[in-house]
Amino acid sequence: MVDSKAIETAAGALRAAYGGAFIAPLRDSVGSNDPAVAYAIQEHNTKHWISEGRRLVGRKIGATSVAVQTMLGLDQPDYGMLFADMAFSDGEEIPVARVQQPKVEGEIAFAIGEDLDSDQLNIADIIGAIDYAVAAIEIVGSRIDKWDIKILDTIADNASAGLYVLGSQPRRLSEFDPILCGMVIERNGEPISTGAGIACLGNPLTATLWLAKKMVEVGRPLKKGDLVMSGALGPLAPIAAGDSVELKISGIGSVRAHF
DSSP: OOOHHHHHHHHHHHHHHTTSOOBOOHHHHHTOOOHHHHHHHHHHHHHHHHHTTOOEEEEEEEOOSHHHHHHHTOSSOEEEEEEGGGEEETTOBOOGGGSSSOEEEEEEEEEEOSOBOOTTOOHHHHHHHEEEEEEEEEEEOOSBGGGOOOHHHHHHTGGGOOEEEEOSOOBOGGGSOTTTOEEEEEETTEEEEEEEGGGTTTSHHHHHHHHHHHHHHHTOOBOTTOEEEEEESSOOEEOOTTOEEEEEETTTEEEEEEO
């Protein structure tokens, strides 16, 4: 067991790293790699940030590929919190210093149109609850030095969340195939990542169902108006100041970010 003081200390170290030096892996200082401990650290910071006035607007799903789960030592995805101040608009210039050790990945973001608070959710509930989908760039970051992460490190660090950029072409689920839609990310005009919906837990809707059930389980159910970043459709790629990135997803549209 890890005591509350160790959880509070780890949470504080992560918050400090947003504006200071990166930190060593928490799994060493905390002395655990237990996901329950990691989520306790994440929840401590979530409550801290909400108490300071940050607005919780959604969730992100991470580790939706078998390869990433194997690397981290997971047997399921993980989740993190999305706050309003993490959002950027399509084509908006992004200060690269806002994210620590930034990398980008292409995702489908779903806008939730009704509460998902039942303890017996199924895929039909997810399909019925989604108002629309947009192409979205997630800019992940790590407060852990050199991305030296395992389960506890990434989950505690809000699932390595950074910023996100939403496309401006909303689509109904009936307008595209969430499993077979192809994805490409270009950096300065050159492809750096390709993939498809099937890479995201076999189906981004399946990933969203997993998240919705998990959120009911932990007492933070998805509500009408929430945003879900449903998980990467392909490999992530590093970016730097001066880069321009464009994500294209077939049937959904495109979104751009300038760093």
